[in-house]
Amino acid sequence: MSARSPRLTGVPAATKDHATPAAAGKTPALRTSALLVGYGETAASAVCPPVTIDVAPGRALAVVGANGTGKSTLLRAFVGLLAPLGGRVEVLGREVDEREAAFRAAVSTVMDEDTSFPSLTVREHLLLLARGHGVSRASALVTELIEEFGLTDRAAAMPTALSSGQRRRMLLAAAFVRPRRLLVLDEPEQRLDAGMRDRLAQRLVAERADGVTVLMATHDPALVQTVATEALLIAEDAVRRTSPKGAVAAIEAL
Numbered sequence: 001m002s003a004r005s006p007r008l009t010g011v012p013a014a015t016k017d018h019a020t021p022a023a024a025g026k027t028p029a030l031r032t033s034a035l036l037v038g039y040g041e042t043a044a045s046a047v048c049p050p051v052t053i054d055v056a057p058g059r060a061l062a063v064v065g066a067n068g069t070g071k072s073t074l075l076r077a078f079v080g081l082l083a084p085l086g087g088r089v090e091v092l093g094r095e096v097d098e099r100e101a102a103f104r105a106a107v108s109t110v111m112d113e114d115t116s117f118p119s120l121t122v123r124e125h126l127l128l129l130a131r132g133h134g135v136s137r138a139s140a141l142v143t144e145l146i147e148e149f150g151l152t153d154r155a156a157a158m159p160t161a162l163s164s165g166q167r168r169r170m171l172l173a174a175a176f177v178r179p180r181r182l183l184v185l186d187e188p189e190q191r192l193d194a195g196m197r198d199r200l201a202q203r204l205v206a207e208r209a210d211g212v213t214v215l216m217a218t219h220d221p222a223l224v225q226t227v228a229t230e231a232l233l234i235a236e237d238a239v240r241r242t243s244p245k246g247a248v249a250a251i252e253a254l
């Protein structure tokens with residue numbers, strides 16, 4: 001485990017067993033069965049066809065498809081922000097309940113929303129998160145992540161004073177400042193310049209090598225090619241498993 005990454009180092013003892021690879025064993029990091037997602041009350045309001053998929057620990061699933069096909073909606077259901085209209089979703093061997101301490105200790109997300117405390121600087125944000133999650137060498141880790149995400153010059157700035165790309169970098173850094181077994185990222189490439197997208201891809205490859213599972217919705221062929229081990233292609237008529245190569249071809253054909 002590299003010095004830059006807390007992974008599970010800060011997980012309180014009460015939640016550690018739930019989140020360790022040993023405890024996970026061969027249990028899929030994500031398992032869905034006929035999962036139906038959408039914003040209405042009934043199956044008729046589903047935004048895409050049902051999804052049945054297993055993702056093993058340490059793998060990276062790219063969710064691809066045209067605008068509005070349901071990628072973000074699916075990710076929201078994966079992390080319990082949206083109740084399924086039908087079917088089941090399990091994360092790390094348990095039905096999703098984002099209120100459970102063990103779930104929150106293991107699942108790190110960067111979703112669409114861009115939330116931050118207006119009264120805390122970039123550095124203070126990251127420190128708050130790291131300490132809230134019980135990370136032991138929080139200050140050093142925050143310094144490393146600020147550097148990795150190119151925010152050294154803006155560490156003392158308020159989030160409202162950042163450019164949109166810098167705010168995105170802060171949110172991404174926040175995902176890596178806390179323990180995690182599963183990373184769920186909604187279009188993590190958004191608003192990043194080419195150099196930062198490349199660095200993010202390398203970071204995600206390193207995460208996988210450390211056994212972290214990655215679930216990401218993306219429109220970025222390079223990210224799929226570099227990071228994904230498998231893919232899910234969402235279309236109106238069907239949701240298909242495909243290879244990263246198949247996903248890249250699908251993105252390029254959109």
Ligand SMILES: Nc1ncnc2c1ncn2[C@@H]1O[C@H](COP(=O)(O)OP(=O)(O)OP(=O)(O)O)[C@@H](O)[C@H]1O
Pocket residue numbers: 039047065066067068069070071072073074217
């Ligand atoms: N909060 C919401 N309430 C009702 N409908 C929504 C809501 N959010 C999204 N939708 C609709 O659900 C469908 C799927 O949206 P979703 O954001 O999941 O698509 P996506 O594949 O992530 O798209 P994109 O590539 O543009 O990010 C779209 O038709 C969208 O308009």
